[in-house]
Structures are given as structure tokens and as C-alpha cells.
Amino acid sequence: MAVDESGLAFEHPLYDLMAKMPGLDVATSTVDKLLNWGARNSLWIFPMATSCCGIEFMAAAASRVDMDRMGTIVRGSPRQSDVMVVAGTITVKMAPRVLRLWDQMPEPKWCIAMGSCAISGDFYRDIYSVIPGIDVCIPVDVYIPGCPPNPEELMGGMLRLQEKVALRRAGLKAPIETRPETGGMIRPRIGRTRDAGRDPAIGAAQAQQAFTLDLTEPPDLVAGFAARAEAAKEAAAEAVAAAKEADAAKGSEA
Amino acid sequence: MSDPALTDPALTAEQRFVSLLRERFGLAVDAEPPPEGFVLAREQHVELARTLKALGYTSYLYVVASHWLATAAKGAVPADPEHYEVATGLRTVGAGTHVARWRVRLEMDQPLDSLVPLFAGADWQEREQYDLLGVVFAGHPDLRRLMMPEEWVGHPLRKDYAIETGHLPWR
Numbered sequence: 001m002a003v004d005e006s007g008l009a010f011e012h013p014l015y016d017l018m019a020k021m022p023g024l025d026v027a028t029s030t031v032d033k034l035l036n037w038g039a040r041n042s043l044w045i046f047p048m049a050t051s052c053c054g055i056e057f058m059a060a061a062a063s064r065v066d067m068d069r070m071g072t073i074v075r076g077s078p079r080q081s082d083v084m085v086v087a088g089t090i091t092v093k094m095a096p097r098v099l100r101l102w103d104q105m106p107e108p109k110w111c112i113a114m115g116s117c118a119i120s121g122d123f124y125r126d127i128y129s130v131i132p133g134i135d136v137c138i139p140v141d142v143y144i145p146g147c148p149p150n151p152e153e154l155m156g157g158m159l160r161l162q163e164k165v166a167l168r169r170a171g172l173k174a175p176i177e178t179r180p181e182t183g184g185m186i187r188p189r190i191g192r193t194r195d196a197g198r199d200p201a202i203g204a205a206q207a208q209q210a211f212t213l214d215l216t217e218p219p220d221l222v223a224g225f226a227a228r229a230e231a232a233k234e235a236a237a238e239a240v241a242a243a244k245e246a247d248a249a250k251g252s253e254a
Numbered sequence: 255m256s257d258p259a260l261t262d263p264a265l266t267a268e269q270r271f272v273s274l275l276r277e278r279f280g281l282a283v284d285a286e287p288p289p290e291g292f293v294l295a296r297e298q299h300v301e302l303a304r305t306l307k308a309l310g311y312t313s314y315l316y317v318v319a320s321h322w323l324a325t326a327a328k329g330a331v332p333a334d335p336e337h338y339e340v341a342t343g344l345r346t347v348g349a350g351t352h353v354a355r356w357r358v359r360l361e362m363d364q365p366l367d368s369l370v371p372l373f374a375g376a377d378w379q380e381r382e383q384y385d386l387l388g389v390v391f392a393g394h395p396d397l398r399r400l401m402m403p404e405e406w407v408g409h410p411l412r413k414d415y416a417i418e419t420g421h422l423p424w425r
Contacts, residue, residue, distance in 0.1 A: 092403060093401075093402065093403045128410050128415070129402065129410070
């Protein structure tokens with residue numbers, strides 16, 4: 001007779017054996033630690049990449065970011081995977097297929113919702129064919145907001161999931177993530193894309209060039225860039241001189 | 255093609271196409287076609303495609319249907335009932351880049367003859383238009399939904415499509 005995490009008693013031949021043989025539980029706890037370490041560091045990913053988040057996911061798995069060094073190898077089969085990364089918009093037609101693939105993954109399994117579309121549907125939310133977030137049909141462990149999140153954020157999400165896995169396997173309570181709020185989303189306004197320090201003549205010249213499709217370079221555009229480059233050089237020289245003066249003043253004080 | 259105007263190398267492909275429409279299909283046109291093409295009668299659709307295919311337009315580019323709601327009479331413009339417009343484009347392969355475009359006007363319950371017997375590539379494109387707008391292509395071998403789920407009700411690109419339709423499992 002053994003007692004599980006929730007305090008309920010249950011019978012299992014293996015646990016009965018452990019209870020009979022003194023010292024065996026100490027030995028198996030070491031094995032448990034090894035297994036936990038292995039489970040945390042070999043979260044194999046099943047990529048459910050349907051749109052642009054999938055591109056960032058590929059970047060995270062490719063050599064520059066190299067998510068593989070965390071043991072998160074990407075598998076093409078749900079049967080060999082531990083984590084499903086839902087990266088992209090899930091349509092009503094796709095959702096039953098995603099659910100089916102999720103059901104084909106063996107326990108224990110986790111799900112990461114990557115990007116605003118997988119989290120809430122984002123701006124496709126009100127379209128007739130898009131589901132409002134993958135968590136309406138799959139329990140999500142980690143939310144990674146972004147549109148799309150960059151590879152580093154995905155790695156951060158994988159690290160959060162690793163912590164979660166370690167806590168759960170150690171019998172502790174892992175924090176439950178809630179779906180990020182979408183109300184406070186920053187939406188770009190047209191006015192904010194303008195650069196205040198930019199000479200308006202440059203924009204006018206660019207627009208003129210675009211409209212006329214004149215392939216020769218307009219002289220005022222080139223002159224504008226040259227003047228800005230000169231001004232930047234002067235500013236940099238002044239900053240260097242000021243820093244030198246400050247250093248000299250400090251040296252004389254010392 | 256016995257008609258010399260259809261093969262005259264001095265004319266541009268566009269001019270030859272316009273003369274074909276004028277002389278074979280009885281359209282009272284002489285100018286360049288508008289970018290979306292002239293409107294033909296529904297019965298001339300397959301005949302024009304067959305003629306063009308014989309003239310070298312062997313590449314089936316697109317079929318795009320659009321749905322138009324009924325409009326009331328306004329000034330000199332008469333009232334217009336709800337209808338479809340189906341635009342088709344064919345292209346020559348190799349020789350030049352001319353695209354032959356035309357449109358067909360359909361009332362809501364009228365089917366359009368399918369071009370699948372002439373162009374195998376029309377199969378899925380006509381299925382897509384059927385799926386999203388509900389245009390029925392008569393003689394299509396396999397007119398099923400292509401993009402929406404099989405059990406979907408309604409055609410979402412119609413102008414009168416309610417945005418809440420079909421959300422029930424999720425909202």
C-alpha cells in the first residue's frame with residue numbers, strides 16, 4: 001500500500017516491493033533524479049507550424065540560434081514528441097487535425113502556444129474561419145506572446161517549460177500560466193512611424209522619385225544624405241572631444 | 255481559323271482578341287477591353303474558351319467570381335438584382351504574354367458551364383469559387399468544397415454572409 005501525491009492510497013506491485021525492501025527507495029530516488037534530468041533536457045518538439053511564427057520557429061531550430069543545444073530536437077512525428085509548439089493561426093478546419101495530432105502524442109506531453117494567433121487568434125480572431133486561440137481545444141502550458149516572437153523568446157519559453165517540467169517531476173506545484181491579456185496591446189499609429197529628426201525634404205524627394213520612377217538619382221536627395229552624414233560626423237567628434245575633456249578634468253582632480 | 259483578322263501578325267494579340275469577340279461573338283466593341291474584360295452572354299462562355307484554346311490560349315489562368323447585392327434605382331442607373339459575375343482569364347504559352355479576359359453575368363440560380371472538360375486546371379479553381387461564393391459550375395466532375403470544412407454551411411465570401419455564422423463550437 002502506497003500513498004500518491006494527493007494523499008490517496010493505491011496498490012501497485014512495484015511500490016509494494018519498494019516498501020518491503022529497505023534501501024530500495026533510496027536507490028530508486030537517485031534513478032528518479034537521473035530520469036527527471038533526462039526528461040527536462042530532452043523535450044522533443046512536434047512543430048505545428050502553420051504560418052509566419054513557423055518561420056521564426058525554423059530560425060530558432062537552425063544553426064544561428066540552435067535550440068538543439070537544450071535537447072529540444074524537432075521531430076516530424078507526434079509519436080516521438082513531448083512538446084507541441086503551435087506556431088501560427090489555427091483555422092476551424094485545421095483545429096480537429098491539430099487535436100488529432102495532439103491525441104497521438106504519448107503522455108507526458110506539453111503544449112506551447114507561440115505567437116498571438118495561437119494564443120488568441122489576434123486580428124484574425126473575428127474571422128469566420130479562425131479559432132480564438134489554441135487553448136480552446138488543447139491545454140497550453142507556456143504562452144509566448146509576439147507577432148511573431150523572435151527565436152530568443154521561443155528559447156525563453158522552452159526554458160520556462162523546462163522549469164515547469166522539473167518542478168512537476170519533483171512533485172512540486174508548477175505555476176499555471178494564464179493567457180496574456182490582449183487589451184493592452186500596443187498598436188502602431190501612423191504618426192509614430194515618422195522620424196522627428198528626419199528632414200522632410202528627403203521624404204518628399206523619395207516620394208517624388210517613386211512617383212516618377214526616375215532611375216537617375218535626384219540631386220537634392222543625395223545632398224540631403226551627405227549633409228546628414230556630415231552633421232552626424234561633427235556630432236560624434238564633439239562627443240569624443242567632450243569625453244576627453246571630462247577624462248582630463250577627472251585626471252587633474254585625482 | 256479562316257478569318258484573317260484572327261491571325262493577322264500586323265495586329266497585336268489584344269486587337270486580334272477584340273476582333274474575335276466582335277466578329278464571332280457579336281459583341282459591339284471596338285476599343286481596348288477594360289482590365290477586367292468584356293461581359294459575355296452565359297451561353298458563349300464555353301464556346302469562347304474552346305475557340306481561344308484552338309488559337310493557342312492553352313494556359314488556364316484564373317476564374318474569379320464576385321457577388322453583387324441588389325441595388326435600388328438611382329437617377330439614370332436602373333435597379334440591379336442580386337447577381338454573380340464570373341471572370342475568366344486564359345493565356346498563351348510561349349508566344350507573347352497576352353491574357354484573354356472576359357466576364358459572365360449570372361443570376362443567383364443560374365449555373366455556369368464548367369471549363370474542366372477543356373482545361374484540367376480549372377478543376378480546383380472552380381471548386382474554390384463554388385466553396386467561397388456558391389457559384390454552381392454545370393458539368394464539373396467533382397464539385398465539392400475545397401477550402402472550408404466539408405460540413406460548413408454557407409458561402410463566406412458572399413456580401414450578405416453573416417460574420418458570426420459557423421462559430422458555434424468555438425464561441
